[in-house]
Amino acid sequence: MNDTVVVDDVSKSFGRSRALSGLSFTARKGVTGLLGPNGAGKTTLMRLLATVLAADSGRVRLLGWNPVYDRLEIRRRLGYLPQEPAYQRGFTVFEFVDYVAILKEMVDRRARHDEVRRVIGEVGLADVSGKKIRTLSGGMRRRVGIAQALLGDPELVLLDEPTAGLDPEQRLRFRALISRIGENRTVLLSTHQTEDVAALCERAVVLKDGRCVFAGTPEELRGVARGRVWQSPRRAGVLSWRTGEGDFRNIGSPPADATLVPPTVEDGYLLLLDGDKVEAAV
Template sequence: MELIINQLSKTYANGVKALNEVSLTIPQGMFGLLGPNGAGKSTLMRTIATLQDADSGSISLDGIDVLKEKQAVRERLGYLPQDFGLYPRINAETMLDHIAQMKGIGNKAERKEVVASLLQKVNLFKDRKKGLGTYSGGMRQRFGIAQALVGNPSLIIVDEPTAGLDPSERNRFYNLLSEIGENTIVILSTHIVEDVNTLCSNMAIICMGEVLMQGKPKDGLEMVKGKIFQKSIDKSDLDTYRKEYQVISTKLISGRLSLRIESEGNPGNGFEAAPADLEDVYFSFISKKVDPITI
């Protein structure tokens, strides 16, 4: 099973070109879509989820024309948007039962079994009678995954799912997504490189509506292997270094900047070779489209 996106474009009424001939082939498993805020990720996710139309291009899910056969896609889709509303006074069990009914599970006994199973899967069964408004951020996200899983979807989209989660909640979420990704297509849209590095066997980097890289994380690492160098500098010298070197990222540590650059050979001038990581891959591509980001 594959999701095939071919030359997808979208320009909004205000002139913003959110997607510029985006083409991606997404296989079964966890697929990471990396990009900064405003890169076009959410536009792409909403278009795949049949929530908005594209200006041109095509999307195919296992032979289904996503842009034309929207109901057929929705029957196979689980979607967890970045921001989703909850009825605060309704408990998780009742809400999931309602969602299951809307997904076409008409038999009451079958719905009860499905709801209980999903709540067990996301570790919310003991909290099933609590109002959704009392849930923590991590519990809300786990409930979001539970509702996305109703109906055994073959395509699941999760948009910035770990934003705002503490480390322990993030780890639980990682484990849950990894389990789900064994038997379906899961698209993880995020700007957090660690999420993709931890979870995804395939990935793409998108910026300003364009796909800059697609492949396996190890393929990206191979592209920058032996090309990353770092040096600690004064903040006031940053502009000078940007003029002389291909700066991909900077990090402020104790009042000084840890500068990372990409170079085909050792640039000297106090730079030291640094092991490349997926964050370097990300910033290497992004920095060629926008100014390097200070993090």
């Protein structure tokens, strides 16, 4: 299967602050999750892939195009939900999505309005298309953001923290929506939530300090912690917390008599972020 996103040895700085440092990874059709703590470079990467920013060095290919020379061609095939969308809160849902459609060069009014109604329906907001955005819940506003990102049936969709701040029911609805979106296009989903990656993504990329420290399947990410997670009645690992049952879940180098437990995607992710501490304790 051909890679639709290629990031090769990319670096990006803002003054003296290095946001991306020799970052490399690829993505293809389906949903790829971008995991990383605050400051890891996820939003900078998403803005770079959205052609809002340019890399200082390295190579980027999006849908076979070079964003340095072919930015307009890429933008015509791209849908982007930024972390903090600039909604026109006085607009209705329909008016806002229609406004974005005009910016996307949809000049035929009838065809444009048909497309606006299509994407609003796809995200389940047809019943509130006439309501002002300022009256909507946070989850509904996020869906408005996804609707505008789907205008024109883009080949590449970038979603920066789309489930941030949502309650569990809203998060489940978004998972179903994002899963459906990713069936026939490339979706990059930036998130802090390892459970979103485990539930949605065919591939996962973990960023740390502007670098890629892991790229693979969620099962492979889970495997990073295999044999290194155990339960005990006391705190014992480099990473350790008390569970609801009263025991401690420990991650690190287990003692010989440890009761090992199956690792999760979150265990693998935490081990990647704090692996230097774990290795130092061996």
